[in-house]
Amino acid sequence: MRNIDKNFILIYVTSYEQYALESFEVSPFRYLIKPVSIEKLREVLRDVLVELTAKQKFMFYQIGTEHFQINLDNIVCLYSEFGRKIHLELVSGSDTSFYGRISAIEKELPPTHFVRVNSGTMINLNHIASFNRNDVTMINGNCIAISRSRKKAVRTAYSHFIERSFGL
Structure with a gap:
C-alpha cells in the first residue's frame, strides 16, 4: 500500500x-x-x-476574474484591511491583497498551523521568530500584538504546534 x-x-x-x-x-x-x-x-x-x-496545502482566492492558489507554507500572516480586504504577507516578501473577510478565511485554514491573534490578524505558526505573552514576532520582522481575549488560545495553539513538531 x-x-x-x-x-x-x-x-x-x-x-x-x-x-x-x-x-x-x-x-x-x-x-x-x-x-x-x-x-x-x-x-x-x-x-x-x-x-x-x-496536510491541507493551499489557500484559494480571487482577484477580479482571476483565480489564484498559494501554498500555505508561503504565508507568514494575513490581516484584514478595513474589514473588506485580506492582505497576505508572504515569505518571499511580496504581498498581495484580495476582497474577503478574515472570519471566512479562518474557517478555511488549518488550525494546526494558523491562529487568530487579534480581531483582524492570523499568523502561520511555522513562521514565528519569537513569542511572548503580549506579542509575536514573525520571521519577516513584523511584531503583532496578541489581544487579551486571545492570549490563552494563541498560547495553547503554539504549545500544540511545538508538541506536534517534536512528535510528542
Whole structure:
C-alpha cells in the first residue's frame, strides 16, 4: 500500500504486540492493541483529523476574474484591511491583497498551523521568530500584538504546534 500512496494514514489494530516493531518499516500512524476501547479509538480518530487538516496545502482566492492558489507554507500572516480586504504577507516578501473577510478565511485554514491573534490578524505558526505573552514576532520582522481575549488560545495553539513538531 505504501508503494501506491506514501501519504495515506495507516493504523494497525492487532492482538500481537510482537509485530509492532516490524510495522515501523511502513510508517504507521498508530499501532493499537486489541481490545481497543471506544475512548482510545476516539482519541486516535481525533488525531487523524488533526493530521488530515495539517496536510491541507493551499489557500484559494480571487482577484477580479482571476483565480489564484498559494501554498500555505508561503504565508507568514494575513490581516484584514478595513474589514473588506485580506492582505497576505508572504515569505518571499511580496504581498498581495484580495476582497474577503478574515472570519471566512479562518474557517478555511488549518488550525494546526494558523491562529487568530487579534480581531483582524492570523499568523502561520511555522513562521514565528519569537513569542511572548503580549506579542509575536514573525520571521519577516513584523511584531503583532496578541489581544487579551486571545492570549490563552494563541498560547495553547503554539504549545500544540511545538508538541506536534517534536512528535510528542
